[in-house]
Amino acid sequence: MGERKARKSRVRRFTNPLTSDLSPKENEMTITTSARAKVNNGVNVDALLGARTALEQAPEAAQFKWRASCEWVNGTHSRSAIGSFFGLGAEQSRNKTFTVEADHPQVFASEDSAPTPVELVLSGLASCLTAGVAAIAQRRGIQLHSVRASLEADMDIQGILGIDDEVRNGFGAIRVHFDIRADASEDDIKALVAQSQRRSAVFDIVTNPTNVFVTAN
């Protein structure tokens, strides 16, 4: 322990405190890939980094299209199918098609056979941030033990019920709390969570506007 500390203070001189992505380990020049390899969060960071380098040279291949289709079942109950997508310049098929169901709860006079779509949005945000935490922790050489996100979103349903035009349909605010056990300092954990927001697609989708075009028949 004492030795580790001594080494650390020697290394400190080389840190880049103004680093743009807050990755302490990467900035210490003594860190080696072997130290990083000891950490296993099940994320193949080398593949991700490789993809990054490759796509920097070929921005066309970075153009993806994600798809879902949805079939009405009955009442407010529906079933979405998620299968192929487009990316890396080609159609990408999967071995299986995933299904995701949605419904509304009994307080809305529905059958409650599946979560509501807005809860699926919350779970999408949670999963996206959580995956980000794992990937960034791997990249930074931080071993995770557990990651748990709890989400809560405010909604004034006067909006969707058309009672008050000034009330929006969607969330008024979303609060996310992460409970993370990891071999890292509190600030390093906070930095993981902050960086995962910075790189998250769903976080961007919910915090920034997007053009939506809907057609029929």
Next chain:
Amino acid sequence: MKFATAIIVGAGQSGLAMSWHLSTRSIDHVVLERGEVANSWLKERWDSLRLLTPNWQSRLPGYAYSGDDPDGFMTMPEVVRFLHQYASLSRAPIVTGARVTRVRQQEAGYEVETNLGAWRCRKLVIATGACNLASIPQLAAGLPARVASLTPLQYRNPGLLPDGGVMIVGASASGIQLAREIRAAGRRVVLCVGEHVRLPRTYRGRDIQWWMDVIGAMDVRYDTMEEDIERARRLPSLQLIGTPERVTVDLNSLGKAGVELVGRVVGLADGKAQFSGSLANLCALADLKMNRLLSSIDDWVNASGLAQQFPAPHRFEPTDVGSQTRIGLDLNDAGIGSVIWATGYRPDYSWLDVPVLDRKGRIRHDGGIVPAPGIYVMGLPFMRRRKSSFIDGADDDAADLAAHLGHNLNRAAA
């Protein structure tokens, strides 16, 4: 056609420092300047601006600030005088009023067209500055015609702004400085905050620039970083201001002064602005980064054994943007009369007819060495060192590049 072995385009600190280093190597050269020495500081800065780097840090090859206020911050007339003095002391061979309009490759060098005729040279040093143009996001096109749109390159003082509130986009050095002064003039100010680098003016009794200098942060080289250098180069400028009172201006102090803080502008249509909901995270990131810098200062102090010379370590209040941040604004209802795009600056290479720009219009270079024979660039963010775009960074970069240039000349001669 006139000839010089090397032509330096631009007589700011970068061009002057390069001229000094070429002179010490007896390399015949000329500096072509479209305006006069220190033109950018003279013509492209607002009235109240002072340097955010202290006087002692205005160091150039063979020259440094020698006044009696080393910890003060120069006004623009003082910076201009400082550089004019340097130009005359170093006897830099400057041709003023010579605007370079085109540079083309020729067999053994370059042809440099200017409004004062053409030059030929073997080596070309681009020292035209990193901040010729304001970078404005595309969505600016959605601004209603009624609202004036300007950049920090055009802004002079609050009195010259159209009536009404002011929406300032960008909260780096320029944005926070303008927000502070325009708010103090009694205007409504809405500040749109994207990624930013929060720093206190002083820490443990010393200026933050002093700390970054002593711990070596400003000298970090571009080729020793494990981190992606391009990301470090895109880092926004530091949230700092130089004032005689040495005030810290951050989002907390601006908020207290009545500046309304909102997230990044992400939409502008039908007279309404939309702001990103990511403000809280960007503030958290900035706080974490600031604390990381303060920790490395503390570590340096502890390791140096000088802890008793400085006040005890401490941390600043986290940025508080509350939980009620607005995500939309009707510019008309809010009485916004102008928008200032403090969204960064970029160089202008429209005169450079040599294929060295990448797909985003940035010049390709390896620490200032451009991939075209004999072309060098100066003064870009983190070009060779973190300090490359600062006055204090011109000397080391010019020394390195002049050595490279001289070596190549000798090789060609041998």
